[in-house]
Amino acid sequence: MLRQFGSRALLGGALVLAVAPTRAADIAAGKEKAEMCVGCHGENGISQMENIPSLAGQLDQFVQWQLVFFRAGARKNEQMQPIVEQLNNEDIRNLGAYFASLTPPKGPKDDDPDLSAKGKQAAAGRRCASCHTDTYVGTKAVARLAGQREEYLVKALHDYKSGVRSGGAQAVMADVAYPLSEEEITALAHYLAHL
Structure with a gap:
């Protein structure tokens, strides 16, 4: 006997959770969404603004977690809050994949x-x-x-x-x-x- 309760099913006495398959991140969609990031984080994710990090080559999971922390309010920044409030989970996955796909900045010649x-x-x-x-x-x-x-x-x-x-x-x-x-x-x- 199979009885369904939302995303759960009782099958032979065992509780089985139905897990929706996750979709792969879409780098092209991430690039499109990243247009709103260019003003601060720079073209191709390389920042030219003081105290603003470069995101090019940053790790996918790191970018995703930071966006989630901003969106949840665990990490606070007046400029980031209105932006991350517009992002859904798919946007966050796509942005993480996009920034991770970019060539990271090279450090400048060491002057000291x-x-x-x-x-x-x-x-x-x-x-x-x-x-x-x-x-x-x-x-x-x-x-x-x-x-x-x-x-x-x-x-x-x-x-x-x-x-x-x-x-x-x-x-x-x-x-x-x-x-x-x-x-x-x-x-x-x-x-x-x-x-």
Whole structure:
């Protein structure tokens, strides 16, 4: 006997949940939806604006989670809130796939190798590679840091340190960022931006 209750069915005494198949992300639809992102995050996802991150080459899952955090209000930003309120789950999947498909920005030529050496030492001391990988390109829902805008990395570390930024790995990042000195934050951001 089969009795259905919404998306559940009782089959032979066992509860079976009917799961709708997920559709693959549509990169072309993501590119179209990303037109509203260009003003801040730049053409092809490479930001030219201070304190605005580049999204090109950022990991699919990371982009999706950040959009979900913004949409849910766990992560707050006056410019992002009205935009993410318009996004449905399919839009978020498509945007994640689109930005992940783009070539990531290359870090500029390092103009201060001594500062980068201090940043590399700070990254090793805080075990940044344990989550962000040895090359700092991220993995799954963990951000790509290599080649990101330097002043944005400083801002993000300050936001984690002060508890302003939440969502996702906030607890881990707060634990890492809180003891960082201003000198370490500057050096770490410089090092990662120039990778």
